[in-house]
Amino acid sequence: MSELNMKDLVSLCKRKGFIFQSSEIYGGINGFWDYGPYGVELKNAIKKFWWDEMVRLRDDVVGQDASIIMHPKVWEASGHVEGFNDPMVDCKECKSRFREDQLKNKEKCDKCGGELTEPKMFNLMLSTQIGASEDSSSTAYLRPETAQSIFTNFKTIQKTSRKKIPFGIAQIGKAFRNEITPRNFTFRSREFEQMEMQYFVDPESETDHYEYWSETRRNFFEKVGIPKEKIRFHEHGDELAHYASKARDIEVEFPFGWQEVEGIHDRGSFDLTQHETFSKEDMKYFDEATKRKFIPHVVETSIGADRLALAILCCAYHVEDLTKEGGKQDLRTVMRFKAHIAPVQVAVLPLIKKLSDEAKEVEILLKKYGFRTEFDTAGQIGRRYRRQDEIGTPFCVTYDFDTRDDHQVTIRFRDSMEQKRVAISDLASYIQGLIVEEM
Numbered sequence: 001m002s003e004l005n006m007k008d009l010v011s012l013c014k015r016k017g018f019i020f021q022s023s024e025i026y027g028g029i030n031g032f033w034d035y036g037p038y039g040v041e042l043k044n045a046i047k048k049f050w051w052d053e054m055v056r057l058r059d060d061v062v063g064q065d066a067s068i069i070m071h072p073k074v075w076e077a078s079g080h081v082e083g084f085n086d087p088m089v090d091c092k093e094c095k096s097r098f099r100e101d102q103l104k105n106k107e108k109c110d111k112c113g114g115e116l117t118e119p120k121m122f123n124l125m126l127s128t129q130i131g132a133s134e135d136s137s138s139t140a141y142l143r144p145e146t147a148q149s150i151f152t153n154f155k156t157i158q159k160t161s162r163k164k165i166p167f168g169i170a171q172i173g174k175a176f177r178n179e180i181t182p183r184n185f186t187f188r189s190r191e192f193e194q195m196e197m198q199y200f201v202d203p204e205s206e207t208d209h210y211e212y213w214s215e216t217r218r219n220f221f222e223k224v225g226i227p228k229e230k231i232r233f234h235e236h237g238d239e240l241a242h243y244a245s246k247a248r249d250i251e252v253e254f255p256f257g258w259q260e261v262e263g264i265h266d267r268g269s270f271d272l273t274q275h276e277t278f279s280k281e282d283m284k285y286f287d288e289a290t291k292r293k294f295i296p297h298v299v300e301t302s303i304g305a306d307r308l309a310l311a312i313l314c315c316a317y318h319v320e321d322l323t324k325e326g327g328k329q330d331l332r333t334v335m336r337f338k339a340h341i342a343p344v345q346v347a348v349l350p351l352i353k354k355l356s357d358e359a360k361e362v363e364i365l366l367k368k369y370g371f372r373t374e375f376d377t378a379g380q381i382g383r384r385y386r387r388q389d390e391i392g393t394p395f396c397v398t399y400d401f402d403t404r405d406d407h408q409v410t411i412r413f414r415d416s417m418e419q420k421r422v423a424i425s426d427l428a429s430y431i432q433g434l435i436v437e438e439m
């Protein structure tokens with residue numbers, strides 16, 4: 001019906017317990033967010049799907065889970081101590097702080113028109129102290145990207161997994177950046193999760209791994225429910241990160257414009273060479289087939305789980321006008337998540353409370369098959385359907401009096417609102433079939 005307004009989405013996320021401010025009872029803390037019951041199910045489903053696509057269903061990518069805090073030298077070698085900076089300016093009048101490269105007008109304050117200070121470079125890494133003493137030797141950093149532990153573990157994982165190049169190492173984990181201006185809900189946060197994969201290749205390989213991964217990753221966006229017309233590539237020109245020789249973003253159209261959700265980077269031999277220099281460990285790979293020893297090149301795919309979740313929430317949000325002629329206004333809010341990532345996939349609803357025990361058995365059966373389910377007995381059936389629409393449940397299963405005799409339930413479909421009778425014995429395979437078909 002109408003264009004999505006971020007305020008409506010933020011309000012639905014809070015009202016329904018998807019996402020809300022961290023430490024809310026203390027007034028919140030800027031750039032930090034918490035996921036409630038539906039939010040965490042959504043995010044877990046997204047991460048699981050990414051892991052399935054990137055690791056479990058492939059023979060050439062393995063996983064790892066490394067510590068968040070690493071040896072401080074890692075960040076010197078990676079270039080983050082020296083170069084992971086954003087230009088910061090302050091307004092001399094209203095004291096607002098900005099990232100200079102995001103200002104519409106570099107001369108005047110965006111808020112009050114006041115004079116701005118000269119830009120200062122501000123390092124985005126968050127630091128902490130390790131151990132009891134607090135001197136510079138005990139300073140450590142919360143990782144600003146998960147990638148570096150994949151580079152430092154490259155040799156160990158290559159040897160233990162016996163993978164031959166080309167192969168990848170994937171990881172999902174928290175990253176931290178002391179962003180100057182966190183904004184647009186969870187889009188730019190100070191604590192977030194990344195899903196990254198480093199693909200190690202022979203620099204003389206004839207295959208264009210960069211193009212292959214760009215296309216593969218773009219297709220992933222459609223599989224999680226981002227419409228084709230809201231996805232595009234953005235090629236990097238001058239704005240290349242310090243480690244990249246080539247880069248493109250996969251952007252999604254948000255209500256606040258086209259924005260990066262994933263980066264595809266050709267990191268060349270930059271990181272492994274740096275770690276070889278700083279650690280004095282040999283990072284070269286010996287290729288049995290060609291009898292050559294070389295530092296592999298790396299193609300990286302890097303996506304934020306929170307940013308992707310936000311993109312999915314924005315694209316799923318719909319308000320439909322179901323008002324009948326001459327009737328009271330009837331607006332239906334419906335989150336059109338793909339069924340494989342919906343926080344609740346099947347809601348089981350006994351028509352009346354008296355049927356709860358039998359209906360509960362249907363829910364237990366569906367849980368055993370691995371579906372994310374919810375059981376709701378409160379209120380009229382129509383109201384319960386609408387509640388499920390708002391959290392994006394694709395299938396509602398109603399247990400009524402006829403079920404006792406014919407062992408069939410009614411499935412109500414979220415998007416079409418159509419209904420169909422299905423035998424309980426076929427229910428799980430029927431729903432599974434629909435989920436897989438839509439993936």
Ligand code: GAP
Nearest residue numbers: 145147187188189192261262263302303304307
């Ligand atoms: N290892 C490469 C790397 O970290 P990046 O472009 O800086 O590259 C990759 O980040 C992805 O991480 C981004 O596309 C975005 O999805 C996510 N991301 C980065 N900074 C973020 C932030 N402040 N809040 C939420 N997500 C962020």
